[in-house]
Amino acid sequence: xxxxxxxxxxxEVIRLERGRVQVLxxxxxxxxxxxxxxxxxxxxxxEDRAAARALLWELGQALGIRPASIHDLYMARGRGETSTHxxxxxxxxxxxxxxMARAVFRAALARxxxxxxxxxxxxxxxxxxxxxxxxxxxxxxAAIREGYRGPLFLQGDHFQVSAKKYASTPDAEVGAVExxxxxxxxxxxxxxxxxxxxxxxxxxxxxxxxxRTNYEVCAHFTRLIRSLQPEGVTxxxxxxxxxxxxxxxxxxxxxAFMDGYNRSLPSGMPGVSKLSIQTGTSHGGVVLPDxxxxxxxxxxDTLERLSRVAREEYGLAGAVQHGAxxxxxxxxxxxxxxxxxxxxxxxxxxxLLYDHPLFPAALREEIYAYLxxxxxxxxxxxxxxxxxxxxxxKKALGPFKRxxxxxxxxxxxxxxxxxxxxxxxxxxxxxxxxxxxxxxxxVRPPEIHxxxxxxxxxxxxxxxxxxxx
Numbered sequence: 001x002x003x004x005x006x007x008x009x010x011x012e013v014i015r016l017e018r019g020r021v022q023v024l025x026x027x028x029x030x031x032x033x034x035x036x037x038x039x040x041x042x043x044x045x046x047e048d049r050a051a052a053r054a055l056l057w058e059l060g061q062a063l064g065i066r067p068a069s070i071h072d073l074y075m076a077r078g079r080g081e082t083s084t085h086x087x088x089x090x091x092x093x094x095x096x097x098x099x100m101a102r103a104v105f106r107a108a109l110a111r112x113x114x115x116x117x118x119x120x121x122x123x124x125x126x127x128x129x130x131x132x133x134x135x136x137x138x139x140x141x142a143a144i145r146e147g148y149r150g151p152l153f154l155q156g157d158h159f160q161v162s163a164k165k166y167a168s169t170p171d172a173e174v175g176a177v178e179x180x181x182x183x184x185x186x187x188x189x190x191x192x193x194x195x196x197x198x199x200x201x202x203x204x205x206x207x208x209x210x211x212r213t214n215y216e217v218c219a220h221f222t223r224l225i226r227s228l229q230p231e232g233v234t235x236x237x238x239x240x241x242x243x244x245x246x247x248x249x250x251x252x253x254x255x256a257f258m259d260g261y262n263r264s265l266p267s268g269m270p271g272v273s274k275l276s277i278q279t280g281t282s283h284g285g286v287v288l289p290d291x292x293x294x295x296x297x298x299x300x301d302t303l304e305r306l307s308r309v310a311r312e313e314y315g316l317a318g319a320v321q322h323g324a325x326x327x328x329x330x331x332x333x334x335x336x337x338x339x340x341x342x343x344x345x346x347x348x349x350x351x352l353l354y355d356h357p358l359f360p361a362a363l364r365e366e367i368y369a370y371l372x373x374x375x376x377x378x379x380x381x382x383x384x385x386x387x388x389x390x391x392x393x394k395k396a397l398g399p400f401k402r403x404x405x406x407x408x409x410x411x412x413x414x415x416x417x418x419x420x421x422x423x424x425x426x427x428x429x430x431x432x433x434x435x436x437x438x439x440x441x442x443v444r445p446p447e448i449h450x451x452x453x454x455x456x457x458x459x460x461x462x463x464x465x466x467x468x469x
Contacts, residue, residue: 009033014059020449021058029059030145038098038141042134043402050455053137057188057455060140060152061447067136067188068151068445069229070117071236074273074317074341076442084311084318084339086431090117090155091423092346094128095397095404096412097135100349101142103416107423109148114439115432117191117342119155122180124346129398132156132180132187133455150436151443155191155236156184157344161217163198174217178224185228185235188448193238193276193320194221200242207256211241215257218272219264226269232446234270238320238342242278248299249277251309258314274341275310276320279303298324298331304338317341325349332429343430347394352419353404354393358411363403367396374399 010033013025023029040052060066076082093100101118108116118139120130130138136154143152159180165173181192199213218239229235241257242249254275265271279299298321307318318341324331325348335343353359371392372379378395379388397404427433 010037010055021055021062023059023062026063030147034141034145035098038138038145039405041137041141042098042405053133054450054455056137056141056144057450059144061449063144064149065140065143065152066445066447067154067190068443069190069233069236070115070151070153070443071191071234071270071273073115073439073442074236075315077317077341078273078311078315080311082438084307085336086115086435087321087335087340088115088117088342088432089426089430090119090157090342090344091349092119092121092124092157092344093135093139094120094124094130094346094350094394095401096353096407096415097130097138098142098405099412099416100419101139102146103419104423105143105146105148107420107427109146111424111427111433112436113427113432113434114150114436116427117153117155119157119191119193119344121158122156122160122177123158124394125180127395127398129401132184132189136188151439151445152188153191154187154189155193156180156189157193158195159184159192159221160195161198166199174220177221181221181224182228185225185230186454190229190233190445191236191238192225193240194218194272195240195276196221197240197242197276207250207252208260211253211256211260214241215239215261216264219261222261222265222271223269230446230448236274237272238274238276239272240276248279248302249306251305254306254309255313258310262314272316274317274320275306276322277302277306279321298327298334300334300338303335303340307339307341310341311339320344326351329425329429332426335429336431345426348422349419350394350397352422353415356411356415356418358414360407360411363400367393367400370396370399 013023013028013033015022015024037052037056040048041056043049044052070088073082077084091104093104104116104118107113118135120128120132120135125131139152139154159177161173161177184192196214196217199217201210201213204210204212222237225235225237239257239261241253254277257275262271279302303319303321310316310318318339320342321335321340322344324335324343325345354364368389371389375392375395378392
């Protein structure tokens with residue numbers, strides 16, 4: 001179907017009135033029509049892609065699927081207005097994003113889940129070839145397709161400052177993160193996790209001095225975010241104390257970071273609503289020589305103590321756990337039990353795709369051949385081929401993005417069903433079932449409308465020309 005034919009068909013189910021999109025036939029919209037719009041928003045070119053993104057955004061606004069900040073809910077938790085026995089899953093969808101997001105929404109609708117976050121990290125944006133505007137559009141499209149309603153929490157995960165680049169060209173590295181923050185907010189990311197934990201200097205004599213650059217640069221980004229947030233939105237900001245993979249975070253480090261950070265902000269400016277800490281995990285898990293994952297022991301005592309300090313002394317939602325998706329299933333129920341505010345999940349969803357028995361063997365071998373050739377420098381001495389391939393295969397998601405999206409429908413459907421079950425299990429274990437009403441009580445995202453020009457669609461296929469003629 002040509003773009004012109006798509007627009008003609010769309011005119012039968014939606015219309016533009018006084019500059020706003022109205023849905024005339026939602027049942028018909030929630031079918032191949034949305035599938036085609038999302039595909040055009042990802043793989044279309046020029047005006048076609050921009051117009052599809054603009055339309056999906058406006059459809060989301062019309063249907064009540066609006067990007068939102070979780071800040072007010074988190075601060076209510078910090079004030080003790082909600083229980084602490086729920087842990088928000090923050091899910092990084094690296095590939096097959098539309099299918100994965102649809103599986104999330106199906107699982108959420110079946111369990112009345114409202115407290116959930118879709119996120120993508122600075123590094124993932126690069127190797128998965130998903131800029132913020134695309135990621136946001138696909139998630140909105142998936143929500144439309146599955147009939148989901150409510151605030152949509154999109155999060156910039158690990159907006160991280162490279163310690164190496166900061167040491168040599170600090171202004172350039174800070175500027176790069178600033179540019180990403182601007183891009184993400186414009187795309188509807190109203191939750192941003194700043195990661196300046198890479199700048200912690202353990203050679204300094206006191207904990208406060210060790211954390212100084214961390215909290216000062218985090219405060220700098222906070223001031224920028226507050227200057228950019230839309231009217232009616234207080235963007236949720238996360239800070240990070242200890243880099244994942246390092247030593248476990250202490251109460252003294254948390255207090256040193258928060259006290260210095262608060263001093264660095266103008267009086268009255270809202271700061272972070274949560275803090276990421278280190279408790280023994282690593283991103284992607286610990287890979288054994290045969291390619292399997294080692295069992296990792298989480299320091300739940302540290303999570304519980306630091307979450308309590310964050311809430312009781314600083315009014316935050318609590319501590320955040322990174323690198324958790326590859327933990328054993330029996331570990332997840334512990335996170336809400338100890339008051340963990342948020343947990344970040346990524347690699348296990350990618351693994352389910354790559355390791356699925358229906359995943360085409362020929363495509364997997366093509367991907368692995370690509371990795372052996374293009375990422376040979378990542379194959380460190382002492383690593384087996386299984387370890388190398390496991391650690392490197394995420395870097396093929398961008399180059400093979402179209403091939404993965406175009407997997408046969410029956411394969412994607414089966415994988416989608418298994419993902420739905422996995423998401424459902426996580427929602428139940430993390431205690432976020434029946435949280436839709438709680439979210440609605442504290443989170444009321446404003447309508448934010450955009451013109452086709454905001455997406456670069458200024459010519460033949462703009463919404464106004466496509467729907468109002």
